Amino acid sequence: MSADPTRPVAETRREKRETSPQRELEQIKADLIAVVSHELRTPLTLIRGSLDTLLRPDLALTSDQQERLLRRAREATDRLSLLIDELLSASQIESGDYVLQSQVVDLNEVVRGVLSNLAQLGDHRLQATLSDTPLLVRADPLKLEQVLNNLLNNAFKFSPPGSAVTVCVKADAARREALVSVTDQGRGIASEDQAHLFTKFYRVDNGLSRRTPGIGLGLYISERIVHAHGGQLRVQSEMGKGSTFSFSLPLGDDDAPTDD
Ligand code: ADP
Numbered sequence: 001m002s003a004d005p006t007r008p009v010a011e012t013r014r015e016k017r018e019t020s021p022q023r024e025l026e027q028i029k030a031d032l033i034a035v036v037s038h039e040l041r042t043p044l045t046l047i048r049g050s051l052d053t054l055l056r057p058d059l060a061l062t063s064d065q066q067e068r069l070l071r072r073a074r075e076a077t078d079r080l081s082l083l084i085d086e087l088l089s090a091s092q093i094e095s096g097d098y099v100l101q102s103q104v105v106d107l108n109e110v111v112r113g114v115l116s117n118l119a120q121l122g123d124h125r126l127q128a129t130l131s132d133t134p135l136l137v138r139a140d141p142l143k144l145e146q147v148l149n150n151l152l153n154n155a156f157k158f159s160p161p162g163s164a165v166t167v168c169v170k171a172d173a174a175r176r177e178a179l180v181s182v183t184d185q186g187r188g189i190a191s192e193d194q195a196h197l198f199t200k201f202y203r204v205d206n207g208l209s210r211r212t213p214g215i216g217l218g219l220y221i222s223e224r225i226v227h228a229h230g231g232q233l234r235v236q237s238e239m240g241k242g243s244t245f246s247f248s249l250p251l252g253d254d255d256a257p258t259d260d
Helices: 021-054 063-095 107-116 141-157 207-211 218-228
Strands: 103-106 125-129 136-139 164-172 177-184 233-238 242-250
Touching: 021 063, 063 218, 103 107, 103 141, 107 125, 107 136, 107 141, 107 164, 107 177, 136 141, 136 242, 141 164, 141 177, 141 218, 141 242, 218 233, 218 242
Parallel strands: 125 164
Antiparallel strands: 103 136, 164 177, 177 242, 233 242
């Protein structure tokens, strides 16, 4: 494929995915160029613009205006660092250089910690139902936080302001699993797109994804992390009604997977 570096990654959706390793590699390279040129450049331009404005003495900015510019630069920096973290995580997963620092944790506590540190909530109404009893799993808490943060950020990004986002943590005793789900009231995901969501750089080709920052690595990374813990990441979605992303983890610390 000829790489067009000005093309946003959202537009690089593969209509027909080539299967040969050579074509796959070329596609990954083209996607990376699109990511670097668009998704990294946009926040950089914002930071540069904010700093230039702050450095102009002739503008005599009020302290409120200065604060707004600083906040804008700060948000763009967060966006940049998330992008870099995602690229790094994906490359570690690819190279097999991804180590879980597992310990026995109560899933309720991990979820509680993420909810209390949420950076992005917008106007959404966040509702959480945790389990009444501790749900002990053998897991890397930082990696689980990464998964949950990604699912929550997506729920906020892809659903309208004011709508509810619900987090639920519960046990499926029969299957000896813990389940964490994030439900939103967004526009939903068509079933043909659901089949590709956990693929690197895949973004749904609709106006909303194109206008929303992101590079299509979050769900790929999340699926790999959950899989490495012996669990499964699933999506259920209906167009016009919303989406639920949920992941399972084996319950208990005795027969849980060992570090890999
Ligand atoms: P990113 O959010 O950076 O695009 P992800 O891998 O997290 O990457 O998500 C891939 C794509 O899946 C998104 O671009 C979006 O099109 C779709 N998606 C993910 N979560 C949701 C959701 N909760 N509602 C609707 N679409 C979603």
